[in-house]
Amino acid sequence: MYSINFDEALVLKSELIDAAVLRPHEEVVQEHMEKLRDYLETLKPYMVVPSILACKDTNVIVDGHHRYYALQALGYNKVPVTWIDYYSDSIVTDLNDTPVSKETIEAAAASGEMLPPKTSFHHVIDKSGNPYPLILLSVLFKI
Numbered sequence: 641m642y643s644i645n646f647d648e649a650l651v652l653k654s655e656l657i658d659a660a661v662l663r664p665h666e667e668v669v670q671e672h673m674e675k676l677r678d679y680l681e682t683l684k685p686y687m688v689v690p691s692i693l694a695c696k697d698t699n700v701i702v703d704g705h706h707r708y709y710a711l712q713a714l715g716y717n718k719v720p721v722t723w724i725d726y727y728s729d730s731i732v733t734d735l736n737d738t739p740v741s742k743e744t745i746e747a748a749a750a751s752g753e754m755l756p757p758k759t760s761f762h763h764v765i766d767k768s769g770n771p772y773p774l775i776l777l778s779v780l781f782k783i
Contacts, residue, residue: 644776646766647730652696652723654779659712659719662692663700665749668709669757677710690778692719693762695726700749702726702762703774711783720781730765731774 692704
C-alpha cells in the first residue's frame with residue numbers, strides 16, 4: 641500500500657471528516673491554492689486527492705494546507721484526513737539546521753496566528769533511517 645518501509649503504527653486511520661475539525665498552522669501561497677483548486681475542479685466528477693495528514697491528538701494539519709483550503713474553496717465541507725501519531729520520533733519537522741519545533745507548530749494552530757507558508761516541511765523517517773516527504777503517508781480519496 642505504501643512505497644516506503646515505515647512504522648505503520650504511525651498511521652491510525654483515514655476518513656472523510658468535517659473540515660471545521662482541523663486546525664491549520666500555516667498560511668498558504670494563495671496562487672498555489674488557486675491553481676490547485678482550478679485543477680481539482682477539472683477532475684469532476686471523479687476528483688481524487690491525497691488525504692490531509694493531521695495529528696490524532698490535536699487535529700493540527702501537518703501536511704496538506706493547500707488541499708484543505710482548495711477543497712473548502714470548492715465548497716466541500718468534508719475533507720479526507722489520515723490521522724497520524726505526530727509525536728513519534730519518526731516524524732520530523734524539517735531537515736535543515738533550524739527546524740521549526742512541533743511545539744511552535746501546535747502553538748500557531750492553537751492561537752490562530754498562522755506561520756508563513758512552507759515554514760515546515762515534515763518528513764517521515766523510514767525503518768532504515770532515511771527521510772521522505774510526509775505526504776507519502778497519505779491515502780488517495782475520491783471526493
